[in-house]
Amino acid sequence: MNDITAAASVFSAALAVGLASIGPGIGQGNAASKAAEGIARQPEAEGKIRGALLLSLAFMESLTIYGLLVSIVLLFANPFVGRG
Amino acid sequence: MNVTQQALNSLPLTASVEVGKHLTWQLGPVTLHGQTMITTWVVMAILIAFTYFGTRKLQRVPSTVQNFLEYIHDFLSGIARDQIGEKEYRYWVPFIGTVFLFIFVANWLGQLPWRLFHIPSGELASPTNDINTTLALALIALGSYIYAGLRKSGLGYFKHYLESPILAAVWVLEFFTRPLSLSIRLFGNILAEELVIGVLILLVPLLVPAPLMLLFLLTGAIQALVFATLTASYVGEAVEDHHDEHH
Numbered sequence: 001m002n003d004i005t006a007a008a009s010v011f012s013a014a015l016a017v018g019l020a021s022i023g024p025g026i027g028q029g030n031a032a033s034k035a036a037e038g039i040a041r042q043p044e045a046e047g048k049i050r051g052a053l054l055l056s057l058a059f060m061e062s063l064t065i066y067g068l069l070v071s072i073v074l075l076f077a078n079p080f081v082g083r084g
Numbered sequence: 085m086n087v088t089q090q091a092l093n094s095l096p097l098t099a100s101v102e103v104g105k106h107l108t109w110q111l112g113p114v115t116l117h118g119q120t121m122i123t124t125w126v127v128m129a130i131l132i133a134f135t136y137f138g139t140r141k142l143q144r145v146p147s148t149v150q151n152f153l154e155y156i157h158d159f160l161s162g163i164a165r166d167q168i169g170e171k172e173y174r175y176w177v178p179f180i181g182t183v184f185l186f187i188f189v190a191n192w193l194g195q196l197p198w199r200l201f202h203i204p205s206g207e208l209a210s211p212t213n214d215i216n217t218t219l220a221l222a223l224i225a226l227g228s229y230i231y232a233g234l235r236k237s238g239l240g241y242f243k244h245y246l247e248s249p250i251l252a253a254v255w256v257l258e259f260f261t262r263p264l265s266l267s268i269r270l271f272g273n274i275l276a277e278e279l280v281i282g283v284l285i286l287l288v289p290l291l292v293p294a295p296l297m298l299l300f301l302l303t304g305a306i307q308a309l310v311f312a313t314l315t316a317s318y319v320g321e322a323v324e325d326h327h328d329e330h331h
Contacts, residue, residue, distance in 0.1 A: 054306055054309075055306075055309070055310060055313065058303075058306050058307065058309075058310045059310070061273070061303075062265070062268075062269040062272065062273065065268075065269065065272035065273055065276055066268060066272060068272060068276050069268065069271075069272045069275070072275065072276075072279065
């Protein structure tokens with residue numbers, strides 16, 4: 001693996017995680033604030049709201065995880081090693 | 085050789101971050117990932133032993149382990165009932181429960197200090213840390229919801245494919261995207277957990293990783309819940325009546 005490929009891999013691994021965490025971060029913030037509003041309005045529904053919140057947070061989290069997976073592949077299992 | 089990996093492995097510490105290294109066993113033409121097999125067996129042994137000894141001497145008024153097992157059963161059938169519906173859910177409780185319990189125990193097992201046991205290559209970790217395990221689970225989920233649809237309405241299950249070619253394309257695509265997202269979600273989450281723990285142990289070996297490990301117990305449980313809930317909801321969608329409009 002030459003230096004250009006190594007540098008590009010490390011750089012794009014950082015980009016993959018960084019960019020992939022922007023959208024889910026905003027989404028999780030929205031979801032959490034709405035859930036807090038819902039609990040404030042109806043404290044008796046807290047259990048159900050918390051369940052739905054955790055489940056949907058896990059879904060949003062998985063989008064970041066996809067980005068993380070790309071960067072892990074680039075760092076530890078780079079398919080471009082030995083080419084070029 | 086990878087530059088990052090070299091940098092990580094050349095640090096003067098005993099701990100190291102290992103990704104994608106496996107203890108391979110050759111079984112005829114099949115190559116097995118040894119450490120995944122070992123921890124899968126451990127998970128199965130825990131589950132089987134627990135349920136076996138918990139269901140000896142069943143009593144009308146449950147106590148201790150039997151009580152706990154009944155609580156777990158109520159929880160699991162609650163997941164199935166919420167997603168599949170009152171009419172059909174009983175048939176699917178064993179499957180959904182098995183999926184949940186296996187992933188749950190597997191995720192939590194990964195937080196044990198497995199690196200104390202040295203094996204020739206790679207290191208012991210939770211079996212869901214291996215994409216093969218999660219992909220197999222996702223394919224089982226795919227097969228089971230197709231089976232659920234066929235069992236409920238025979239070949240009529242595929243009737244809604246004939247209505248519109250564009251929607252049919254989307255539904256065919258779903259056969260690929262659903263197992264993909266199920267497996268990658270679980271695999272990525274667990275791998276990320278173990279990586280974060282690995283990197284932290286590399287930096288600060290004592291105390292600092294402990295609160296994160298507690299957090300990862302929570303996320304491991306949530307991932308098991310997500311996988312089971314999604315499988316149940318796919319099954320539920322397959323067994324609902326197809327006469328009314330598809331959402």
